[in-house]
Amino acid sequence: MVVGATDPTVSLVIGSGSVKCAAALGVVKVLNEAGIGIERVVGCSAGALFASAIALGYDTAAAKDITLRVWTRELTSRPNRLSYLRVVAPKLLGFKADNFGLRDERAMAASLRSVFGDRRIEDTAIPLHITATDFATGELVDITHGRIVDAIRASLALPFAFAPVQFDGRLMTDGYLSDPLPVSVAMKHGGRVIVGVGFESPYQEKVNSAGRFAFQLGAIMANNLLKSKLAFHSMAHHSEVILVLPEFQQRVRLFETAKVPYVIEEGEQAMLLQLPYLRELLAAEKRQAAAFPA
Amino acid sequence: MEIEITERDAVTVVAIKGSVDSLNADELTSAFAKPIKAGRVRMVADFSAVTYTSSAGLRSLLATVKDCRRGGGDLRIAALQPQVERVLSISGFTGIIKIFPDREGAVGSFKAVA
Numbered sequence: 001m002v003v004g005a006t007d008p009t010v011s012l013v014i015g016s017g018s019v020k021c022a023a024a025l026g027v028v029k030v031l032n033e034a035g036i037g038i039e040r041v042v043g044c045s046a047g048a049l050f051a052s053a054i055a056l057g058y059d060t061a062a063a064k065d066i067t068l069r070v071w072t073r074e075l076t077s078r079p080n081r082l083s084y085l086r087v088v089a090p091k092l093l094g095f096k097a098d099n100f101g102l103r104d105e106r107a108m109a110a111s112l113r114s115v116f117g118d119r120r121i122e123d124t125a126i127p128l129h130i131t132a133t134d135f136a137t138g139e140l141v142d143i144t145h146g147r148i149v150d151a152i153r154a155s156l157a158l159p160f161a162f163a164p165v166q167f168d169g170r171l172m173t174d175g176y177l178s179d180p181l182p183v184s185v186a187m188k189h190g191g192r193v194i195v196g197v198g199f200e201s202p203y204q205e206k207v208n209s210a211g212r213f214a215f216q217l218g219a220i221m222a223n224n225l226l227k228s229k230l231a232f233h234s235m236a237h238h239s240e241v242i243l244v245l246p247e248f249q250q251r252v253r254l255f256e257t258a259k260v261p262y263v264i265e266e267g268e269q270a271m272l273l274q275l276p277y278l279r280e281l282l283a284a285e286k287r288q289a290a291a292f293p294a
Numbered sequence: 295m296e297i298e299i300t301e302r303d304a305v306t307v308v309a310i311k312g313s314v315d316s317l318n319a320d321e322l323t324s325a326f327a328k329p330i331k332a333g334r335v336r337m338v339a340d341f342s343a344v345t346y347t348s349s350a351g352l353r354s355l356l357a358t359v360k361d362c363r364r365g366g367g368d369l370r371i372a373a374l375q376p377q378v379e380r381v382l383s384i385s386g387f388t389g390i391i392k393i394f395p396d397r398e399g400a401v402g403s404f405k406a407v408a
Contacts, residue, residue: 231386
């Protein structure tokens, strides 16, 4: 699926957005067909799953299959009863940051292992970055080595649902808490033209449970964080961030994998809208590079 | 990108057509800078024919807003297309720049405080 080290290239950043992140597969399809390579791929939260598939070179069909296998309701269907009890009796049952998640994460871990096995970030065909958030400091962590499964679990450690994950001596939680669309990672590594595939968190239609209440608060904070971070990074970057913001007329729920083909199609359409300008920009970058060789 | 500048009393209207991006952001910044240098710091950017803006376009707008406000004026934007408004919104710009549904409203907003 991925062209790899060809000229011209872009850095691809896939933000958090649950199953909607599958839109990145449509984006990559358009880039491939246009002969535009990917020099680096960054993924956050569910975006990390797709970033990993892209970095490993899976084609669209294989990546779609992975989505259908991994992103199922079973991921969160089994409660972690001990965590519920730890809320009620924290001293008695030993409440700790690294054991508090209201959902049993074993299904997700098994599912990710079935797809990625022991493959490592440093071995991917395209440089891969998975972002998570340091639970102790709130810092964005740019994970560039280690097992892909462990990094995705850290990046996808949705607060309250899944416990933070120990990785490389640090306790990490969901990447969206530090930056829902981490274009800064691509900038820091010298990316000039950055394609950012971003999603705003949906607001709840009804807030009729504590869980939905928490999701609503999370969405408010995440969307405000997305805007403020993106504003700063747009101003700080010397070149170009091309935002790909798929528009979903149909509501896509958290585990609605039946809509994956629709989501991919919307990603493709959103990228096609940006393609004429991206081609012009890359041609101009090439001319500039020829005029001022390093 | 095409730029047309007209004067409406104390307000300079910059009507832009096409895409505002890395390939032409310098041209747009220069177009904004000329009236500002002449002391005309009340400006309206008519975006009714702008089909696209990127981060480079946003940087041009921000630099102009800062220059106008530093001089006691403002840059206000009129008639955003939905796809452009989405980029401005998700980048936090609608929180710091005054947006109006049409050119007349944007120009009139300066009179309201004059």
